[in-house]
Amino acid sequence: MALLDVQNLTFSYPERETPALSGVNLRVERGEFVVVCGGSGSGKSTLIRHFKSALTPHGQRQGQVYYQGVPLEKVDLRTQASQIGFVMQQPAQQLVTDKVWHEMAFGLENLGLELEDMHLRLAEMASYFGLQSWMDRNVWELSGGEQQMLNLASVMAMHPEVLVLDEPTSQLDPMAATEFLHAIQRLNEHMGLTVVLVEHRLDEVFPMADRVVVMEGGRVLWDDTPRRVGQATADHPLAVCTPVPMRIFHGAYGTGTCPMTVKEGRAWLRQYQGKSSQAQPEPTTPTADLPVTLEAREVWFRYERHGADVLQGLNLRVPRGQIYALMGDNGGGKSTALSLFSGANRPYRGKISVYGRDGKEYKGNSLAGKVLGVLPQNPQTLFVRDRVEEDLWELLRDLPLSQEEKNARLDWVVEQTGLEGLLGQHPYDLSGGEQQRAALAKVLLLDPEILLLDEPTKGLDGCSKQTLGKLLQTLTQQGKTVWMVSHDVEFCGSYAHTCGLLFGGRLVSEQPARTFFAGNHFYTTAANQMARGVFPQAVTVEDVVKACTQSQ
Numbered sequence: 001m002a003l004l005d006v007q008n009l010t011f012s013y014p015e016r017e018t019p020a021l022s023g024v025n026l027r028v029e030r031g032e033f034v035v036v037c038g039g040s041g042s043g044k045s046t047l048i049r050h051f052k053s054a055l056t057p058h059g060q061r062q063g064q065v066y067y068q069g070v071p072l073e074k075v076d077l078r079t080q081a082s083q084i085g086f087v088m089q090q091p092a093q094q095l096v097t098d099k100v101w102h103e104m105a106f107g108l109e110n111l112g113l114e115l116e117d118m119h120l121r122l123a124e125m126a127s128y129f130g131l132q133s134w135m136d137r138n139v140w141e142l143s144g145g146e147q148q149m150l151n152l153a154s155v156m157a158m159h160p161e162v163l164v165l166d167e168p169t170s171q172l173d174p175m176a177a178t179e180f181l182h183a184i185q186r187l188n189e190h191m192g193l194t195v196v197l198v199e200h201r202l203d204e205v206f207p208m209a210d211r212v213v214v215m216e217g218g219r220v221l222w223d224d225t226p227r228r229v230g231q232a233t234a235d236h237p238l239a240v241c242t243p244v245p246m247r248i249f250h251g252a253y254g255t256g257t258c259p260m261t262v263k264e265g266r267a268w269l270r271q272y273q274g275k276s277s278q279a280q281p282e283p284t285t286p287t288a289d290l291p292v293t294l295e296a297r298e299v300w301f302r303y304e305r306h307g308a309d310v311l312q313g314l315n316l317r318v319p320r321g322q323i324y325a326l327m328g329d330n331g332g333g334k335s336t337a338l339s340l341f342s343g344a345n346r347p348y349r350g351k352i353s354v355y356g357r358d359g360k361e362y363k364g365n366s367l368a369g370k371v372l373g374v375l376p377q378n379p380q381t382l383f384v385r386d387r388v389e390e391d392l393w394e395l396l397r398d399l400p401l402s403q404e405e406k407n408a409r410l411d412w413v414v415e416q417t418g419l420e421g422l423l424g425q426h427p428y429d430l431s432g433g434e435q436q437r438a439a440l441a442k443v444l445l446l447d448p449e450i451l452l453l454d455e456p457t458k459g460l461d462g463c464s465k466q467t468l469g470k471l472l473q474t475l476t477q478q479g480k481t482v483w484m485v486s487h488d489v490e491f492c493g494s495y496a497h498t499c500g501l502l503f504g505g506r507l508v509s510e511q512p513a514r515t516f517f518a519g520n521h522f523y524t525t526a527a528n529q530m531a532r533g534v535f536p537q538a539v540t541v542e543d544v545v546k547a548c549t550q551s552q
Contacts (some may be wrong), residue, residue: 145176
């Protein structure tokens, strides 16, 4: 008997013509590690939300979901709460109490456990996940990675039979994401816990999975082992979503066994050792003579008067017409720096300048201005209407444009962000990636000179990332400036001109993107990690493929 059994599930959101799910069949056996992937809006999150009654979205449903052979709606909520663990995309969204130990005890209290049993479970989970020193900390003091690890520990304290995760690493830096995913792998391997994981970071999770389920248009396109799925998608647009070693292997027309990990990829690339012309970095554009759009000079900032400094003497200059990516660990001050440039916060020491003028002049709602356009980390904060199209028009109506110009701008933005089939939907009914695109559309409608983007690729699949990257390149060619906070090293390696690394509130490195990634060991792309030692200057998949084909 399957632990979870989805039979011919079809689901439609209210007032949406196209079903979000169409005849989905899926069995999850005990102890399996199943990865669900696919493009934004393919139905991944909608599917797994049907695994728990409290999270099932509102709409019309046909078909059935069984848990241990029983229709899910007949499984009492207490059993579902304890046996079906769920970790959401946004760490802070799942936190409900003030202290770490309160958060871990919250679910157990609701299950009515005896005090002695609660203490035992808290001690066990704190020891297993290494949270002993956190127990008295406030949850809002934790970094995003720490919050997500706390969510996982709190769920595991309930002793679930299955763990369902919806893009849990989307807001985590590379180090925190790796640590979190390895914790999931340990739970599956050491405890036999059943895992169903929706994830876009496939380089790490493919090797962990027993099966990979690929969704497209609300249907299951492939359901097979990771290697077979990688082979099946080689000539499909979704190939850009597969792990980097697989993409390089297929792009270079490789023979033999397709590598799935960086380790396997490095072994496969040894055949090119000493043969090749190196993949040389493209010449970087000199920035010294470019006008500066954004500048921070000796900026210090703290959120509380007697609190710790989040930024400590930050010095940073962003030239016009460039894509500048600021990277670093969770809680390191990246989003804080963005809030200073947007005018949402002010430093207590130092100066923020926009086009050489004091940042105070841009204080307030940046989206209402003509210079700055801000995409926040949580796109839902920008939505004010019940339909995507109404939300876009809400912003357009106040712009000093003719009706013809407004229509033309709306058409262009909708095309660039791929919202054609989503205009009639409620913003909250969209997937995480679709919400990100809808929020970006609102920012682009303003036609700002400077784009401030906080995690712009969050929730986006590989195809959508390519579209976004090309759009940002087009905008910079028109003289606009993009300053983004990002954990997506692959995206930054492909599209950023300059990368900065923030650590402990200070900018510890700032280099041309290709130099930055070629010189790092951890904050670098999977392609560079795979090619290092053979093509050391290669940063992107395209770099490695080109070097391989030139060496043949």
